[in-house]
Amino acid sequence: MPRGNSVTIREVARRAGVSIATVSYVLNESAPISEETRARVLAAAAELGYRPSALARGLRARQSHTIGYSWHHVPRDRWHPILDPFLYSIAQAAEAEGYHILTFAQPADGDPWRPYQELMLTGRVDGFILSETNRDDPRIRYLLDHNFPFVAFGRANEEWDFPYVDVDNAAGTRMAVEHLTALGHWRIAVIAWPEDSLTGSYRLQGYLEGMAAAGLSVDPEWIVRTEHSEAAGRQAMQALLALPPDRRPTAVVTMSDLMAIGAMNALYEAGLQPGRDVSIVGFDDVPMAQYLRPPLTTLRQPIAEVGAKVVEMLLRLIRGEPLPERRVLLMPRLIVRESSGPHPSSGG
Amino acid sequence: MPRGNSVTIREVARRAGVSIATVSYVLNESAPISEETRARVLAAAAELGYRPSALARGLRARQSHTIGYSWHHVPRDRWHPILDPFLYSIAQAAEAEGYHILTFAQPADGDPWRPYQELMLTGRVDGFILSETNRDDPRIRYLLDHNFPFVAFGRANEEWDFPYVDVDNAAGTRMAVEHLTALGHWRIAVIAWPEDSLTGSYRLQGYLEGMAAAGLSVDPEWIVRTEHSEAAGRQAMQALLALPPDRRPTAVVTMSDLMAIGAMNALYEAGLQPGRDVSIVGFDDVPMAQYLRPPLTTLRQPIAEVGAKVVEMLLRLIRGEPLPERRVLLMPRLIVRESSGPHPSSGG
DNA sequence: GGGCATAACTGAAACGTTTCAATTCCTGGG
DNA sequence: CCCAGGAATTGAAACGTTTCAGTTATGCCC
Structure with missing residues (x-):
């Protein structure tokens, strides 16, 4: 054989x-x-x-020409807007330079850095790409402590100095607010994530900045913090609709398309029409967004660019070349569709 | 350093x-x-x-303890219902046995088997997992010719003898038809894929079998073949609605959730209500399916089981153990939601 | 008590590269 | 005509394992 x-x-x-x-x-x-x-x-x-032989070559040269990337489990009822295209883009960028991507599953329990340690010690990978980072990410801590090359898609603790690429989340929600104020809205709410979400805090911050820039005051009740799910988005919207008429928002910025869908579903259930009665803006531009009724206004992340950039930086680190920029922020793009429309009063 | x-x-x-x-x-x-x-x-x-050291060990033992899996590019406006959970499940199953997954990008142009050849000759992988197979898949041909271990998720040419796991697509659409006939429908159409799609032919076959089993005749106009996209599904539905009232279907089986969404959107545009005026069944159970209005009746593929099975078979091949079964079919499961309802006449 | 099987352990080869240090072969200058 | 010096090429070590073929010690039988 x-x-x-x-x-x-x-x-x-x-x-x-x-x-x-x-x-x-x-x-x-x-x-x-x-x-x-x-x-x-x-x-x-x-x-x-x-x-x-890649093995012989690697043994002698002490490098595997392989990059590790961990795959996260996503429950059936959600989906991950970026994993898919992100992996494709890093695989492609890496291969152009003779590297390959080793994907490994992030186990649900146990120390998150364990699989990283294993791949590192067995010499299977020359570096890592991280995504789904959080504030005090133990994986980042571990890799920093062991001085192992990695680049993150996403930020962490501000005190830690490590190379990352991230989308400018705050700019995204700021653009969303600008878009809504330009449409005549002034009572704009936000359906946000819990405090422990770093990405959520940037997106919320952008909302606040956008409101401030437009000279609008923010009713504390307009800020609803809840988890990332359709049901949570739906309940958050119901809570907003329950506010007295003079404080009820006419537009809502959400942290994700999934939550935006929940919000829209709440509107339908209340007999309201998204985009006409209440405007909704999502975040991510999942493939489904354009096929919703109405199609969803949302922020598209430049995933392919992030992937290319992350790989470029990581290869520099692995090769010992200097890194021109350690912290890269890429701009999202507002995709305007019909879920956001003019302020109701202006229409009739 | x-x-x-x-x-x-x-x-x-x-x-x-x-x-x-x-x-x-x-x-x-x-x-x-x-x-x-x-x-x-x-x-x-x-x-x-x-x-x-995995490298030294691999060099000596002539094996990399790595499995190759190619990642396919999916255009932005679509999404791939299985890639994500499938990769997670194979990564997990492989790791339990000390193997890792090497993902590589399938380039848009050039011989599809090239990347496979490269990984094979450089000794980077011990075997491959294929998905997105088609009838005369050149990758399968190549791997068969070179006697290299692989297992496919999906079938190909019936003449080729190779190990695969697939979902029983025909059983899926058969179940869909049974479900619809049980609801009182008899004019049931199908929005199918082009003839060159192997999976599409199994799903279409299941529809035909289901109709035959129910003793229903099929109007040729009820079979619409079109490509996999929301727009195509929408147009197909429009064509079906344009049929004279006595031949117009009251229920439609589609090849995918994406096309089902297109069909539902066409119904809305025609002022009809999916699940009440016309029942729609999708295929895949994408995460979005349950949040649609109305939630989509669809067929869920047992992706995690497929992944585990594929890995189990591949590892047997790699280790030279006998394969108890070379051709495995797993059953999909019908998830009934509100996009399918009783025949309109019975309701009022 | 000598021979012999067995258990426990070791030396060294091999896997297929890269690369250091050494060797060969030229060419040209003195 | 000899030698220095450079260009082209080679032999062999090294990378970190696994495993074959010994080697040593131990106990057992006759």
Whole structure:
């Protein structure tokens, strides 16, 4: 059962009539070799279909040319707006540089840094890409302590100095508020995440900044903090609708499309029409957003760019090159659809 | 810059006062070693935090303990219902057996088997998991020709003999039809995929079988073939609504939730209510399905089971163990929600 | 008490590379 | 004609394991 073939550098050397050292030098262009020998080696390698063993190469060079990325479990009733395209973009960017992505499952229990430690100690990966970071992320702490190369998609504790790429979440919600004020809204609520969510705090901050910039005051009741689910979004919207008419918001900024969907469903249940009676803005631009009724106004994250940037930075770290920028923020883009419309009073 | 530490078997041996061979035997339990020595070695290994180098081990043993899985690009306006949970389940199942998943991007152009060849020849992976198979899949052809271990999620050419796990798509649509006939429907249409889709042909076949089993005749106009997108589903539904009243279907089985959403949107645009005027059944049970208005009746694929099964089979192949079953079909499950309801006449 | 099987352990080869240090072969200067 | 010096090439070590083939010690039988 020949699995794979297995032509080695030795056979190439024999066929080309040179030493294995010469073959290595030709293939890696790491020493001056005469044009004639070079051609002979290349020909021999091509004829035999030779490909150097990644394992042997890695052992000798002490690197695996592999990047670790952990895959997070997402419960069935939610979905993760970025995992999919993010993985694709990092895989692609890495492969262009001869690296591959090793995905591993983040177990639900136990120390989150365990799998990282294992991959690190066994020499399976040269660096990590992290996502789903949180404030005092133990994984970041661990990797920093052990001085192992990594780049995060997302921020953490402000005191920790580590390379990351993140979307400018605050700018996103600020744009959302600007968009709504431009449509004539002034009673704008926000359905936010719990305090322990770092991303949530940036998004909430953007909302507050946007309101301040527009000279609008914020009723404390307009800020509803709740978990990331459709049901939570729905309940939050119900709470907002229960406010007295003169304090009831006409527009709502949400932390995610999933929560926006919940909010819209609450509106329907109350006999209201999203985009006409109450405007809704989501965050993420999940594929579904455009097919909702009405299609959802939302903020699209530049996932592919984040992926490319993260890989570029990580490879620099791995290669020991200097990093021009350790903290990169990329702008989201507001996608305006019909779930946000003019203030009700202006329409009639 | 110490990246990772790098305690080797040699240091463990020295600390335990034995040869490196003994250490290896203890750690792999591959030779009889006295209890006393064993304890000393284990202690030394633990104190030093020793983990064997995966590269060295792989080089010597000629295996990487890695499984390749290619990641497919999905255009922004669609989403892939299975990639996400599937990857998680195979990563988890593989890790339980000491294997890891190497994900690589399937390039849009060029021979589809190229990346497989590369990983195979460089010895980076011991086997592959394929998904998104099609009828004469060149990747399957290539791997069969080169006798390299792989298991597919999905079938291909019936003539090719290779190990796969698939969902019983025909059973799924058969269940959908049964469900609809039980609700009193008899004019049941199907929005199907183009002829070149293998999965589509199984699902269509299930519909036909379901109709036949119920003793219902199928109007050729009830079978609309179109591509996998929301817009296509919408147009297909419009075409069905344009049929004369006595031939217009009261229920529609679709190939995917995405197309079901398109169909529901077409109903809304025509002033009709999905689940009341026309029943709709999707396929996949994407996370969004339950939050649609109305929530979508659909077929849930047992993705986690498929992943576990695929990994189990692949590891057997890699280890040279016999495969008890080379062709596994797993049943989908009908999730009944409100997009399917009783035949309109019965309600009023 | 000598021979012999068995248990416990070790030395060294091998896996397939890269790369250091050494060797060969030229060429040109003195 | 000899030698220095550079270009091209090679032999061999090293990367960190596993495992084959010994080697040593121990106990047992006749």
